Amino acid sequence: MTRPVRRTRRALQVAGAVGAALLALSACSSSSGSSGSGSSATSDSSKSSSPKVSGTVTVFAAASLKESFTSLGKEFEKQHPGTKATFNFGGSDTLAASITGGAPADVFAAASPKTMAIVTDKKDAATTPITFVRNQLEIATLPGNPDKVSSLKDLTKSGLKVVLCDKTVPCGAAAQKALDASHLRLTPVSYEQDVKSALTKVELKEADAAVVYRTDVKAAGDKVEGVEFPESAKAINDYPIALLKNAPNAAAAKAFIELVTSAEGQKVLSRAGFLKP
Missing domain, CATH: 3.40.190.10 (Periplasmic binding protein-like II)
Known part of the structure; x- marks a missing residue:
């Protein structure tokens, strides 16, 4: 009678150990799965937090920026699919007068602080102008x-x-x-x-x-x-750039200014012969 009882006890002990092991494995698997989904959720959240740039950005820029800004406009459209960069190149004083006169534009890039002042003095710039290049x-x-x-x-x-x-x-x-x-x-x-x-x-x-x-x-x-x-x-000229107060597409304007002032943008401008600010 003693042996069968001992065998039964051993069988129960073994079964209990196996069950505990299975529970531990199940817990680990569940923990790993939930961690993965949490990471994915965080990733999705970070993606949705960055605003997507869309639509048209209108840039009024000094005539001397034509070649380099046209090139940067293509790069901007490539980086932000579905956007379009349009430009109005001309004399900085004429462009400034157009802006203060109510012409719709998102960004102004002037060939001198004096012509940029025409816009800032009228409170038509939303940001403090940044000197992004110089020219000789x-x-x-x-x-x-x-x-x-x-x-x-x-x-x-x-x-x-x-x-x-x-x-x-x-x-x-x-x-x-x-x-x-x-x-x-x-x-x-x-x-x-x-x-x-x-x-x-x-x-x-x-x-x-x-x-x-x-x-x-x-x-x-x-x-x-x-x-x-x-x-x-x-007689070296500083070139300032600024986001305009009544910009129809402020988000795209900020993105374009970021591209111009980025290392990539500065390379394009340097190749065109501009001096660093």
Whole structure:
């Protein structure tokens, strides 16, 4: 009688141990599963917390930014599928006047703090302007430089047709500053409303030379020849950018400004010939 009882007790002990082990395994499996779902929920939550950029962002930008901003606009659309970047390039003073006059725009990128001030003084900027690049002047001549222009003084030669930006435009104000620093007087054949218009006069051979930005000379390729001059170092322009107060698409505007000021954006601008801020 004793042996059967002992065998029964042992059987119960073994069964109990097996049951406990199965419960432990089940608990571990359940814990692991719940941890995984919690991680997934956290991940989903973090994804939903970042707002998705959509729609059109309208950027008013200085004419000298045309090539680099057009490139950045394509990158912006690539990073944010379904968006569209549209640009209005021109003289910074004209763009500023349009903005204060009520023209719908999300971002303003000016070629000087003075023209940006037209907007900020009217309280039409939603953020404090950030200087994102700088630019330096250069002389653009006909290909091969047939008039042998080698200095700012050479532009005062009799018979030489020279074009400048209007004095109200940043490139024109900078050119005048460089001329004043050199104690030179120059009467151009025309004053142009933006730097691209001044450069075009040389490209079309309607002028022998123009004082423009180094970035514009670079963008023109072999259509013109660039001549550096030391006085340009005394007339370097800072370029500020700002989100506008009545921006129709503030979220997209912020995203575009972030791209411009990012390391990636700065690479594009540096390749175009802009100086770091």
